Amino acid sequence: MLVVPAALLVAGTLLVEPVRVESTSMEPTLLAGDHLLVDDRAYRDAPPGRGDLVVFDGSDGTLVKRVVAVAGDTVAIEDGVLEVDGRAVEEPAVDPRTVDGMYFxxxxxxxxxxxxxxxxxxxxxxxxxxxPVPVTKVTGRVILRWWPRPGRP
Structure with a gap:
């Protein structure tokens, strides 16, 4: 199973970068301790899109988050429901029981x-x-969780 990530790293060290998830902020999608491969070239020709899992340089180091809105969008959270340009967004990765009562x-x-x-x-x-995060600070897009293997605790 480690052959594919190792081959990608050897094939071009600038193609992918290993990143370790350090916090619980992306649960249940990503767990603290998960190891990811990040495509460093993903945004050379186009900016990140809605739904992308991105890695960027934050004030506390490298962060992994989901893009929910892009330049020109209007974003809000009303009683836990994410709205982009006035329309509710379906978010299958977010547990609605944990966001009830949130506003932004x-x-x-x-x-x-x-x-x-x-x-x-x-x-x-x-x-x-x-x-909002400047696109220039986004260093890549998550392409693979390689440890623990997907589907494994």
Missing amino acids: GPARVPDGTVFVLGDNRRHSVDSRQFG
Whole structure:
């Protein structure tokens, strides 16, 4: 199972980067201690899109979050429901029981930035606190969780 990640790293050290998840902010999608492979070239020709799991440089080091809104979007959270441009967004990775009663915005996402949230909203420091993330700080897109193997605890 480790052959594929090792081959990708050997084939081109600039193609992918290993990253370890350090917090619970992306649960249940990613758990603290998960090891990921990140495509460092993903955003050379196009900016991140809604739903992408991105890695970026935050004030406390490398962070992993989900892009929920892009430049020009208006984002809000009303009673735990994420709204982009006034429409509710289905979020299968977010447990609605853990976000009931949360409110944010509305706020417009400025040009050259993305709005990121953790899937574990109650335990995530994200764009609600530090604001939209400049696309220039996004270092890559998560492409694979390689340890523990997907489907394994």
